[in-house]
Amino acid sequence: MRLRRPLALAAWCALALGPLELALHLAAAARAPDELDWARARASVEARRREGDLVVASPRWAEPHARRAFGEGLMPLRDVARPDETGYARALEVAAPGGRDGAVAGWRLLDAWAEGRLSFRLWENPSPERFVFDFVDEVEAGRAEVFWALENGDAADCPFADAAVDAPWGQPGLPARRYVCDEEPRHSVAVTVIDDLGHRPRRCVVTPPPPQPWREVVVRVRGAPPSAGLVAGHMGLPYLYEREGVGAPVELVLRAGGDEIGALRHRDGEGWARFAWPIGGRAAGAGGLSIHVSGAGAEGRPLCWEARLR
Amino acid sequence: MKDAQGRGALGGAPATEGTSGRGEWARGALLGGAYVALLVSTSGAVGYARDEGIYFQAAEAYAAWLDALAREPARALGREAIDAAFGVNHEHPPLFKLLFALSWRALGALGWPLGEGLSFRLPGMASAGLAVALLYRWGGRAGGRAAGLGAALAFALVPTTFFHAHLACFDVPIAALWLLTAYAYERSLASPSWPRAALAALAFGLALATKHNSWLLPPALGAHALASLALAPGREAARRRARALGLMALVGPIVLAALWPWLWHDAASRLAEYVGFHRRHDYYNIEFLGTTYFRPPFPRSYAWVMTAASLPLVTMVLAAIGLAAGARALVAAATTARARELASTALLWALGVVVNYAPWLSTETPIFGGTKHWLPAYPFLALFAGVGFARLGLALRASLPPRPFRRLAPAAAALPAFAAPAAETLRAPAWSLSAYAPQVGGTPGAASLGLNRTFWGHTSGAVLDALNALPPGAAVFAHDTGPGAWRMLQREGRLRADLRFVDAPAGADAALYHHEPHMAIVEYAIWVALGTSAPALVRGPDGVPTVLVYQRRR
Numbered sequence: 068m069r070l071r072r073p074l075a076l077a078a079w080c081a082l083a084l085g086p087l088e089l090a091l092h093l094a095a096a097a098r099a100p101d102e103l104d105w106a107r108a109r110a111s112v113e114a115r116r117r118e119g120d121l122v123v124a125s126p127r128w129a130e131p132h133a134r135r136a137f138g139e140g141l142m143p144l145r146d147v148a149r150p151d152e153t154g155y156a157r158a159l160e161v162a163a164p165g166g167r168d169g170a171v172a173g174w175r176l177l178d179a180w181a182e183g184r185l186s187f188r189l190w191e192n193p194s195p196e197r198f199v200f201d202f203v204d205e206v207e208a209g210r211a212e213v214f215w216a217l218e219n220g221d222a223a224d225c226p227f228a229d230a231a232v233d234a235p236w237g238q239p240g241l242p243a244r245r246y247v248c249d250e251e252p253r254h255s256v257a258v259t260v261i262d263d264l265g266h267r268p269r270r271c272v273v274t275p276p277p278p279q280p281w282r283e284v285v286v287r288v289r290g291a292p293p294s295a296g297l298v299a300g301h302m303g304l305p306y307l308y309e310r311e312g313v314g315a316p317v318e319l320v321l322r323a324g325g326d327e328i329g330a331l332r333h334r335d336g337e338g339w340a341r342f343a344w345p346i347g348g349r350a351a352g353a354g355g356l357s358i359h360v361s362g363a364g365a366e367g368r369p370l371c372w373e374a375r376l377r
Numbered sequence: 378m379k380d381a382q383g384r385g386a387l388g389g390a391p392a393t394e395g396t397s398g399r400g401e402w403a404r405g406a407l408l409g410g411a412y413v414a415l416l417v418s419t420s421g422a423v424g425y426a427r428d429e430g431i432y433f434q435a436a437e438a439y440a441a442w443l444d445a446l447a448r449e450p451a452r453a454l455g456r457e458a459i460d461a462a463f464g465v466n467h468e469h470p471p472l473f474k475l476l477f478a479l480s481w482r483a484l485g486a487l488g489w490p491l492g493e494g495l496s497f498r499l500p501g502m503a504s505a506g507l508a509v510a511l512l513y514r515w516g517g518r519a520g521g522r523a524a525g526l527g528a529a530l531a532f533a534l535v536p537t538t539f540f541h542a543h544l545a546c547f548d549v550p551i552a553a554l555w556l557l558t559a560y561a562y563e564r565s566l567a568s569p570s571w572p573r574a575a576l577a578a579l580a581f582g583l584a585l586a587t588k589h590n591s592w593l594l595p596p597a598l599g600a601h602a603l604a605s606l607a608l609a610p611g612r613e614a615a616r617r618r619a620r621a622l623g624l625m626a627l628v629g630p631i632v633l634a635a636l637w638p639w640l641w642h643d644a645a646s647r648l649a650e651y652v653g654f655h656r657r658h659d660y661y662n663i664e665f666l667g668t669t670y671f672r673p674p675f676p677r678s679y680a681w682v683m684t685a686a687s688l689p690l691v692t693m694v695l696a697a698i699g700l701a702a703g704a705r706a707l708v709a710a711a712t713t714a715r716a717r718e719l720a721s722t723a724l725l726w727a728l729g730v731v732v733n734y735a736p737w738l739s740t741e742t743p744i745f746g747g748t749k750h751w752l753p754a755y756p757f758l759a760l761f762a763g764v765g766f767a768r769l770g771l772a773l774r775a776s777l778p779p780r781p782f783r784r785l786a787p788a789a790a791a792l793p794a795f796a797a798p799a800a801e802t803l804r805a806p807a808w809s810l811s812a813y814a815p816q817v818g819g820t821p822g823a824a825s826l827g828l829n830r831t832f833w834g835h836t837s838g839a840v841l842d843a844l845n846a847l848p849p850g851a852a853v854f855a856h857d858t859g860p861g862a863w864r865m866l867q868r869e870g871r872l873r874a875d876l877r878f879v880d881a882p883a884g885a886d887a888a889l890y891h892h893e894p895h896m897a898i899v900e901y902a903i904w905v906a907l908g909t910s911a912p913a914l915v916r917g918p919d920g921v922p923t924v925l926v927y928q929r930r931r
Binding site for chain 2: 075077078079081082083084085086089091092093094095099100101102126127129131132134135137138139142144147148163164165180217230231232233234236237238239240241242259260261266268305307310314
């Protein structure tokens with residue numbers, strides 16, 4: 068049997084595919100940074116990171132390596148589960164091959180270098196926001212007042228306690244140190260980390276609307292600096308809640324003393340939604356600043372929010 | 378294309394049939410045996426999947442029932458005893474769980490020389506060996522020895538197939554029995570006799586008793602019977618097809634019922650429950666191109682994209698060449714009886730592919746199990762790849778100087794053709810479910826594309842060293858690793874017996890996280906409960922984090 072020349076050529080080409088695929092496979096394996104690459108990167112990060120700089124890993128899936136190698140000293144939870152990047156003046160990106168962090172898009176590249184199989188890029192935020200007060204820190208430290216309130220003003224205190232508890236599957240984790248409103252753990256108010264609709268971690272205050280007959284749950288903080296002119300924050304529910312799109316809306320209201328500063332109704336599917344309201348110098352009023360969370364039919368829905376003053 | 382005797386072959390080379398059949402079966406068995414040995418030797422690297430834990434439990438219950446049947450048959454055949462044993466995991470038919478039980482009992486009598494968990498896994502591995510042997514034989518029969526060898530290698534050397542071939546589950550067994558049924562059916566048409574038809578019917582019954590993918594056999598074989606009749610019409614041909622299919626319809630359900638004591642009481646409602654369970658299966662979560670799908674509509678592209686991303690590229694190219702050869706055979710079907718036979722074979726293989734992918738043309742069909750859902754299509758793709766391989770070898774041979782190079786052509790073709798699939802499959806058995814082919818950038822590329830990295834929690838097997846280094850009595854939250862899988866690791870002594878399995882991170886000293894995006898909340902709950910977001914250990918293929926170990930901050 069005789070084969071025509073083009074057929075033989077095609078056969079040789081097809082055969083060449085095998086070694087090419089093998090080479091690509093081996094190259095992909097060889098390009099992958101290993102534990103040693105990440106461990107070595109720590110020295111560079113320590114040398115170049117200034118206090119307050121954000122450290123990010125890219126692609127996003129590579130981040131666990133960075134968290135392990137750099138530790139919480141360089142990548143604290145507040146950075147890893149940040150609400151957004153607006154408050155950072157600089158970011159140090161550590162990238163595995165092909166990695167590029169979209170969060171710093173539009174920032175100015177200050178420096179770039181490579182070590183081993185990792186690349187480093189130092190970015191500068193052209194317009195960082197300067198925050199002077201963080202509600203989440205106040206709640207975490209137990210410096211907030213938390214209570215359930217009725218329409219008529221009656222209230223039931225949620226004391227700050229230290230009691231470990233299991234969070235049910237799919238619910239945000241509950242720290243031992245939390246505000247306990249009743250015997251139901253899911254009614255607790257606490258600083259936790261939720262996954263937003265894009266599965267990103269968000270450190271926030273989980274504040275579920277209370278059961279009937281209570282109208283709302285209130286988180287009040289005091290001691291905000293009088294210079295603050297704006298409150299900026301986010302609110303959302305964990306991914307498994309948001310994605311269904313069928314839950315009752317949850318309402319968040321910010322008050323300074325008795326005055327309403329702003330209100331936002333969160334509907335499933337809106338994700339980690341931003342809000343920003345001017346407070347016109349009322350941050351340091353005698354009544355403090357309070358977040359009120361309520362929602363008809365939304366009892367126990369784990370609305371999580373963060374707010375900062377600038 | 379014809380050989381010296383005028384017999385055609387899809388692979389272009391002389392088909393291997395007739396008197397050499399026994400020798401070819403022996404070679405096929407050798408190949409299959411070698412594959413089983415390979416699976417046994419790498420089994421320790423593949424941790425136990427969550428579903429395996431359930432099947433271990435079912436197999437132990439079945440084994441206890443078999444013991445009772447031997448001791449007190451009257452009592453064992455009563456409804457109470459049957460329900461107690463076969464109520465466990467009654468949403469899946471029993472054949473392989475019975476085989477797991479028998480293997481566990483038999484090897485247990487010898488003190489489980491290969492490990493207790495492997496004794497459950499062995500029947501599934503044997504089914505993979507059976508598939509390899511059958512592929513060698515069927516490929517050889519239709520396309521020559523090179524086609525047989527190519528088909529066997531193309532099936533064996535797919536990373537995800539290699540993973541599933543390790544497990545005490547039903548995905549590779551049903552692929553093997555689907556193939557066996559199709560092969561036996563085809564033989565019963567080519568060389569008609571009642572015993573051959575009965576063998577095909579028995580194989581169909583065994584498939585029915587293995588997994589519900591077997592429900593796709595009647596439409597595939599029915600379509601083939603009609604279409605191949607159009608290729609070679611005639612009363613005798615029609616009679617052969619009617620006999621094969623009729624016997625299957627009769628014997629298949631009898632075999633299923635005979636092997637499944639669960640159906641011996643209240644058969645109609647239990648059968649309806651079984652069918653209903655799979656027709657209205659729950660939807661689970663699966664990541665695909667960066668989106669987690671958890672309810673219909675599911676993307677129609679899922680099956681094809683996942684196949685294209687996870688099969689070795691060279692295997693797909695060989696299959697495409699083989700498909701082209703099959704298409705040519707169909708065109709040439711009218712010329713000779715042998716040509717019609719080859720066309721019929723190619724048609725059956727094509728139906729084996731198409732019918733096994735067809736459910737995913739619907740946007741309602743669940744997609745949570747990744748490529749395992751359509752695994753019964755892979756042997757047929759492998760058969761086409763085998764033909765493609767043979768064609769390639771032939772073309773190469775023709776383009777080489779006669780001596781001594783032509784003799785070396787098959788080997789010269791095999792090495793480049795299967796080096797990459799072998800490397801992709803064998804490099805890291807622990808991560809073979811997470812393996813993606815170079816055309817998407819391997820596993821790192823797939824992670825960037827947002828393709829599923831893992832499911833079933835088996836990757837705890839890859840961090841046993843870290844778990845065994847925990848303080849005495851440590852409580853471990855194992856996340857997606859099921860309690861049955863955890864217990865088996867402890868029973869085998871691979872995981873320290875003093876480590877405590879806890880089902881929430883709050884009370885844990887250490888926690889595992891098996892990455893799936895919809896379970897990110899579990900990782901974040903671990904951060905909150907254990908007081909740290911810095912894992913103590915990160916492992917995965919090619920640097921892609923797949924399983925993480927956290928330890929409580931002291």
